[in-house]
Amino acid sequence: YPVKVAKFAHVSSLSMHFAANERPEDDEDISTILHWIGIKGVGTKRSAVASVYESQANVKDHEVKDDALAFIVQWFGVPSKMNPPGQQPPPPSSTRQTSAAKRKGAQRSGNSGKGRGSSGKSKGGQQSSVQKQGRATAALTTKDLEKDPFAKFAEKWAKGTPKKVDAAFIEDVATKLKEVEYDTKKMSILEYSGYLEKYLWPLFDSDKATDSHVFSVILMMNEKFRTCTFQPWDSLTTSTDDSQKIDAFFQRVFKLSDLEVREKAMWIQFLDNAFLSLEVDAVCQSCLRLVGLPCWMALSDSYREFALREAQTRVQKRFNSMKKKYSDAEPGSRKYIEIHFVPDLIDNFFDWMEGLTELTKAGIT
Structure with missing residues (x-):
């Protein structure tokens, strides 16, 4: 999808997430939410809809356009007749859902464990399919933010980022997340x-x-990807120095150990998200090092010699040159990680599968 279509997909996701239970009550709330989805400089209901109409001018998929518009119009409680001057788009349909919207609804419904019917009803105060779908998927509301103890953690940064990090606070949040699985x-x-x-x-x-x-950074980034946040890596690239900071962060990610099965799965999910984001320069520079020539050093000598014989001469020369530079790699160093990270990851997977097979044979499932 082009960037604009991706933005509308996120609009649909957010509006389905909030529409049924909690609507923005004033212009300030609307402006804040629009800022979340990347539409800036808009502060009223009317200008919000106008901005959506204006932004979708170059989107070719009319079904995507209409559904995104329908969701956001219903979300803000704006009558369909309030069209921007000079434009007469079709009124939003409250009963039609695209397959993408249905899949999103099914996914969120599964997460919340409260599936409901999605059939639409007529006008006159009755609930539409979008409203019902929204209830099934609205896992987070303003009331949740007011009552949930996890929302109180935000008091730590409510007045701005503290000058010093509180490691005990981060540990406390991590422990409570683990307690709620x-x-x-x-x-x-x-x-x-x-x-x-x-x-x-x-x-x-x-x-x-x-x-x-x-x-904790891994968890928050995974959450951004799970909720289809637009440009999730922008959260880590706020200044010109962040490329080095991101690279240093990835080095810590690669060294994480002693993770439980659930945590290891989340760690793998983060790596998956990272390798699917190679268009981001800082991510690309950190991740591609793991799958370069250095990891060939982890191969057996016989297989590596066979592979190099089959390769072009320039590849052999580059490998021989690289081998000299990496011959002094010590455990835990950047060079060592570039050689062993992916091979060790594969070995760990097969070890885990072998252990699972042994448990199955022993009748333990």
């Missing part, structure tokens, strides 16, 4: 409250950060 609703509350942008990342120091600090 990393409930996505709890992580959503932390992510929406700015835990990453206002606390974790500004205070991150790769030399001093605890493993809980590193893993």
Whole structure:
């Protein structure tokens, strides 16, 4: 999808997330939410709809346009007849859903564990399919933010980013997330409250950060990807120096160990998200090093010699030159990680599968 279509997909996701239970009550709320989805300089209901109409001019998929518009118009409670001057788009349909919207609804419904019917009803105060779908998927509301104890953590950065990091506070948050088995609703509350942008990342120091600090950044980034946040890596690239900071962060990520099965899965999910984001320069520079020529040094000598014989001469020369530079790689060093990270990851996977097979044979499932 082009960038504009991706933005509308996020509009649909957010509006389905909030529409049924909580609508913005004033222009300030609307402006804040629009800022979340990347539409800036808009502060009223009418200008919000006008901005959506104006932005979608170059989007070719009319079905995507109409549904995104329908969701946002219904979300803000704006009558369909309030069209911007000079434009007469079709009125939003309250009963039609695209397959993408249905899939999104099914996914969120599964997460909340409260599936409801999605059939639409007629006008006159009755609920539409979007409203019903919204209830099934609205895992986070204003009431949740007021009552949930995880929302109180935001008091730590409510007045701005503190000058010093509180490692005990991060450990406490991480422990409570573990106690609730990393409930996505709890992580959503932390992510929406700015835990990453206002606390974790500004205070991150790769030399001093605890493993809980590193893993908390992973959790918040995974949450951004899960909720289809537009340009999630922008949260980590707020200045020109962040490319070095991101690289140092990835080095800590690669060294994380002693993770439980659930945590290891989240760690793998983060790596997956990273390798799917190679268009981001800072991410690309950190991740591609793991799959370069150095990892060939982890191959057996016989297979490596066979592979090099089949390769072009320039590849052999580059490998021989690289081998001299990496011959002094010590465990835990950057060079060692570039050689062994991916091979060790594969070995660990097969070890885990072998252990699972043994448990199955023993009748333990």
